[in-house]
Amino acid sequence: MTSRKNVNTLPDDLHLHARFSIELTRALERANKPSELINRWQAALTLNQHLLEQSSLLFNEAPTLYKVIYFEVSRAFGCDCDQVLWTSSYVPYQPVTLTLTQIAAENLREDFRDADLSRDVTLGGGSAA
Structure with missing residues (x-):
């Protein structure tokens, strides 16, 4: 057939x-x-x-995520967090300099990457019940 x-x-x-x-x-x-x-x-x-x-x-x-992070980190530390620089010497021949805002944004990205988004997620660290 x-x-x-x-x-x-x-x-x-x-x-x-x-x-x-x-x-x-x-x-x-x-x-x-x-x-x-x-x-x-x-x-x-x-x-x-x-x-x-x-x-x-x-x-x-709407504000960008960077602006929100900048505002919250500046408020928490009481300084202009784009003026606070951190230089990593993890790789001696290729140092990387980041602002406090960039570090906070990277950490937030890692938190969301590792988070169980099937559950309630809050920015305050507490559970959303």
């Missing part, structure tokens, strides 16, 4: 744009009212564009 390839199956090497065009065309051909389908697509596209613009505004206004 030989198996037939489904007529609706698209070739694997088809470019994404071409695949999308074919799928949209097929959906329009199957629709009872193609104009209503086009209107729904346009409404979804408009809403998506609006939400994308709103989220971009929110992200542009």
